[in-house]
Amino acid sequence: MGKSHFSHHWYRVANLKPALRNHVEIHRQRMRGKTWFIIQDAQSGKYFRVSPATRAMLLRLDGSETIDTIWSEEGQKLGELQPTQAEVIQLIAQLYRADLIRGDVPPFMAEFIDRSDKTARQNLLVRYKNPLALRFPLVDPDSFFEKGLPFVRLLFSRWGVIFWALLLVLGSLLATMHWGELTNNLSDRVLSANNVLLLLLLYPVIKVLHELGHGFTVKSLGGEVHDIGLMLLVFMPVPYVDASSSAVLKNRWHRAAVGAAGIMVESGLAVIALFVWLAAEPGIVRAGAFNVMMIGGLSTVLFNGNPLLRFDGYYVLSDILNIPNLGARSNKYLLYLIQHYLFGMREVESVATSKGEARWFIVYGISAFVYRMIIMVAIALFVATQFFFIGILLAALAVLNAVVLPLFKGIKYLFSAHELGQNRRRAKLVSFGAVATLGLLLFVIPARHVTESQGVFSLGEGGAVINTAAGFVAELPLESGTLVEVGTTLLLLEDEELDTQVRSLGAELREFQNSFAAVNLFDQVQANILKEQIARTEATLAHYLSRQEGLTIKARRAGIFILPSSTDLLGRYVSEGKTIAYVVPVQVREAQVVVSSDRSSLVSDDTQSVEVRVEGAIDQLIEAKILRQAPSALISLPSAVLSSEGGGSVAVNPQKDGQLEPLQKHYRFDIELLSEPEQAPVNARVHVHFVHSDKPIGLQWIRTARQTFMSLFNV
Structure with a gap:
């Protein structure tokens, strides 16, 4: 059903003769x-986006014509593009509230404006009741940026961007x-007492340079900056600059450059700090450079430069896509999809005004929500590992904002929203049906429950051929893959220095023995000395x-002889204790599997079956059973391939x-392939x-979350 152009409230505003105030400016843009x-209010710095049809009506607001006359005459020119009477009422109320038009306000409009003022007061309360983000405007900095621009203009030009790009490439490589x-050891280095103090001192300085980047970019592109102040961000004083005048810039790349300026300044500082960090000796300078890198690099990637959060990256993406208010409109479009297709509210209108916007709204709205939740939980868990109470408080706030409040608002909307009208019953059925279905899927219907782990085949005792003496490989009697028995010679090593030592010691021993035989009957003291020398020489x-016997390497078990590098092993020097070959069983049936500590009890207590796939033959599924579990945590992994x-x-x-x-703590399970x-x-x-045993997905998630929590805090 198409929307109606008429409103039963129109008669209350039809005879108004409002006029635009002199300080209102109108700028044209292509999006x-x-x-x-x-529409720009030069005094308050507020901006409104309107269509060409609405703009044509606004230009006629000079106090001499009634709204009804303007709407009717413009409607004859615009045809289907004519704004509806309800849209005109809404527009006039917004203009009155923003003090952009003058004229008498009838009771009906006063009620409309009071409702808008109430919303504004609520927004103000939300803004200042949050002690983690308070704003305090200070001065008008426009003249400062005007006077300082000639000194930094080169940095905020095309050559400055090229220099920044080269700097970033070099920094990324280093x-x-x-x-x-x-x-x-990042967390310990960052959260140490001395480093936290240094971090608190450097953070405001970097943010000052960040905000100056926004201000000078706006000035270099012909804009104005009339508001600079202080924001308490998590109780830390941080400056801010209002660069919203970039909204009137016609070139979208110029608007994006204003948003990207802070990111570019911080990332450039991070690269310069990297150069200092590499060149400096350990001390305060190197520690300061490391903190600048972390603030300018890590915070830019995860927060300030990420478009999924409402920081600079978000505004850059919004400007590049030419979609103003991307985040808010994405949420409204997702709500529109629910209202239109699920609740059956055919009269609601889509906020997508041009081709391609709808796809961006869906992708961005869902992605931003998921990323915000991940970041909030990750920060809460990270802080909780260092400061338990604060981390738990942040986690509780995350659950409150992400689950409790949206759920409360949704229920209130279902039971009290006037716009639902006749669709209220359907909306309730759909909403509670969706919740019930989700509850069934998460907490009632059983789902496959597995623990995924990795392991290696167990060769058993004697499987690894380890040389007990260093030497050069002189002979390879057998080829790799040969079936051998216990005692079969596998490799022959040689050590000429060792052979020389043996011959020398043998000659020395014979000399001592001859001398002992000559003096044994005549000089008992000398005979005792020679006896001790003979004993020492014999031991040596x-x-x-x-060691010489160890140069002949023999099989300690029967099996298949495997020589991994047989092509280039001959003549190579092999150090003592090195594994140079393997003797594997004819049938390899055992494997050693490592399981993380948070899943080990589940594996021990509730394993119904074991499924194994071998790398290289991943399509073959092999049944197995648990033979034993190591009683203590692993000190070392069974093989490097598991790392x-x-x-x-x-x-x-x-x-x-x-x-x-x-x-992290892991346990070893020995399994046998069937x-x-x-x-x-x-x-x-x-x-x-x-x-x-099969278990609903929701219960599996709860167990995983509980185990993660316990492992983080060593409970």
């Missing part, structure tokens, strides 16, 4: 192929090269003979170089599913 007009050093010789550096899923402790100590795999290469990674 997504359509022409729009921006950051990648030193990434491990930059991120090592036995040690070297043992994140080896392509696995377990992060290892970076402070333990050369070791495979898991960063059928032989098609292939079981040495150190092959296996993907294991421990299948548990």
Whole structure:
């Protein structure tokens, strides 16, 4: 059903003769192929976007004609583009409230304006009741930016952008090269007492430069800046600059440049700080440079430069897409979809005014909501690990804002919104039906419940061929893949220096023995000395003979001889204790699986079946069973292929170089495959599913959240 052009309230405003005030300016813009007009209030700095049809009516508001006359005559020219009477009433009320028109206000309009003022007071209350973000305007800085612009104009020009881009590329390369050093033990470095103090001192300074970037960019593009002040952001004083005059710039790239200026300033400072950090010695200068990098780099990527949050990145995206108020209109469009298609409210109108906007509204509205929730939860958990009470409070506020308040508003809308009218019953049925369906899916209907883990094939005792003496590989008697028995010679090593030592010690021993035989009957003191020398030499010789015997490497078990690098092993030096080959069982049936501590009890207590897939033959599903569980947490992973550096899923402790100590607590489970795999290469990674009793998805999520919480706080 099409919308009506008429309103039963029209008679109350038809005879008004309002006039636009002299300080009102109108600017023309092209957005997504359509022409729009921006109404600017030069005194208050407010902006309104109107269509060409509405602008034609506004230009005739000079106090000499009634609204009814203007609407009727313009309607003859505009045809279907004519604004409806309800839209005109709404527009006049907004203009009155913004003090953009003058004239008498009838009782009906006064009620309309009172309602608008009430909304404004509520918005003001919301703004100042939040102690984490309070704004206090201070002075008009326009003359300051005007006088300072000649000194920095080059930075805010095309050459400045090129220099910034080159700086960013170089900084990205250097950051990648030193990434491990930059991120090592990050939380402890950032949240230490001394560093927090330095962070609090540097943060306002960086934000001052950030806001100056916005101000000078606006001035360089011909705009004005009339408001600068102080904002208490999480009780930290941070400056702000009102650069909203960029809304009247005709070029969308110029408008985007104003929003991007702060991001560019902070990222540029971060790169310069990286240069200082690399060059400076440990101390206050290096620590300060690190904090500048973190503020200008990390905060830009996660917050200020991210378009999914209402910071600079959001306004840049909005300007580039030529979609004003992208976030608010996305939420309104999602609400429109619900009202129009689910509640059956055919009279509601879409906020999408041009081709392609609807798709952006859907994608942005959903993505922004999900990202905000993720960021809020991540921040709450991170802070809670350092400051428990504050983190729990932030988590509670996140749940309140994300779940409780929207749910309360939704219920209130269903039961009291006048616009629902005859559609109220359908809206209730659809809403409560959706909630009931979601509840069934999350908390009633059972779903497959598994724990995903990784492991490696267990070779058993004697499976790894480890040389007990260093030497050069002299001979490879067997080819890789040969079936061997216990005691079969696998490799022959040689060590000429060791052979020389053995010969020398043998000759020395014989000399001592001959001398002892000569003096034993005549000089007992000398004989005792020679006896001790013989004993020492024999012990030393036995040690070297043992090492020499170790140069012949033999199989300690029967199985298949596997030599991973047989092509280039001959003649290579092999250090002592190195694994150089394997003897694997003819049938590999056991695997060692690592399970995180938050899932180990579930695996132990509720495993119905075990499913295994071998890397390299991932299409083959093999049934298995649990043989045993290690009683204590792992000190070292069974194989490097399970670590994140080896392509696995377990992060290892970076402070333990050369070791495979898991960063988080893990337990080892030994499983037995119930059928032989098609292939079981040495150190092959296996993907294991421990299948548990079916459980609704919601209950699975709750358990995961509880386990995550307990592991974070070592409960």
